[in-house]
Amino acid sequence: MKKVIGLLTAVGLMTAPLVQAGTVTVSGSTSVAHVMEVLAENYQNTAKKNVEVQSTGSSAGIRAAKDGTSMIGMSSRNIKENELNDTTKEIVIARDGIAAAVNKANPVQDLTQEQISKIYRGEIKNWSEVGGEARPIVVVTRENGSGTRGAFEEIMDLQRTVNGHKVTAITPTAQVGNGNGMIKTIVANNPYAIGYISLGSVDDSLVALSVGGVEATDTNIAAGEYQIARPFIVLVNDQPHPNAQSFIDFIMSNDGQSIVAEEGYIRVQ
Template identity: 85%
Template sequence: MKKVIGLLTAVGLMASPQVLAGTVTVSGSTSVAHVMEVLAENYQNVSNKNVEVQSTGSSAGIRAAKDGTSMIGMSSRNVKQSELSSDTKEIVIARDGIAAAVNNANPVKNLTQEQISKIYRGEIKNWSEVGGESRPIVVVTRENGSGTRGAFEEIMKLQRTINGHKVTAIIPTAQVGNGNGMIKTIVANNPYAIGYISLGSVDDSLRAIDVDGVAATDDNIAAGDYQIARPFIVLMDKNAPSTAQDFIEYIMSADGQGIVASEGYIRVQ
């Protein structure tokens, strides 16, 4: 388990960054938080400055950066122009794959993007339709507001338009897990489940399947061969305190990007 650096309380989130003098406040995507906590811990060791990280989801992190309740917001999906102010800066700090993950006991090793999309739409309902056992597929998805869910739906074309509004096409009977950890627990304990998680969160408790015959690896993502991938973005006001800007500079430095790579993500420089 990675050490969580000074989780913010609800009261802390309601305070402005200026009140938390000397502390860099970061909130948002649970996927980005996985590496951000490690970056924060290392930065604290070398700078003696405190960084507080909270997992609140990408949409909440974007709002927090925009309204100033956090100095830095985290998003694991592309940010819409309507979610930004003219003073908001976006910085891509890493790239990550989204793994389609199954239980270690599942014999299915490869699925196409089309098959995965059909599974999540409810058009493929049994593992026997894709080379597995004759068992119903248990579909597992992330909660609304999750950056991982937003990116997955966009990449896998799991959105439809109703009355001019985009809505999810994922079957309503899908089990919902809040965060990568819960998705991993559900899939690791159900041999007939499929879920999607940040590639950097994959461990021995479950298995990332190949997609279109391509393994979910850093090299394949960097080469553009593995298609289910997204950026890790931080957002900050152009007039943010120098302490927040210093932390971003550390993340983008050779040391910071080395940590990004060591945690299983793709460095951007």
């Protein structure tokens, strides 16, 4: 018995520094994770505290914050009332647009919100119907549980009610990509594809469409003119771990919000 107690004591002494280090665990939206990883790297360099970011999807991040399996959850869509409990609070850390994106070879540069919605419902099937080539439209969507998909469906009226439950109205023939990176790859390699990604993830591999003549820019989102936009939210316990609170304080500081802006998102303060 003494040997067992001695071993447990030794293990406790060995792990004590790790507990004191207090790694901040963050999980959820792949869209929020893009900027969160940059924020975490900068915070670690200055505060000398560890931050672990995992991309698990908005729904999983909300559950993790609610259940306490992560100190901080991430969501790129609005939170439903039944997803929270009395001890969970939301903090908006940034705002982001969702870009409807096409291949660089596609002559179509502008669509209305209604046209995009009809494309995703499968009601518009050919690019010739919206001023493009006579080619079938390849619709690309995010996976179930994606915050980007949830926000896109809500904003673009791509949900229908069946037996009292909301279900997707996106055409079942749509290709599914997990994460912004996969959507970009599919669209960049198919001249007849259309997908949607976080505006902060847009690069020169594809083209973000104007919507109703309004370009997808930070300025237009901040002015409320570009309508396909959503908040970036973190969720924490109402009495978060001190290390988690310290990291959130950094995110909401001028330095943290400057990083948000540098990464292509809209600061909230």
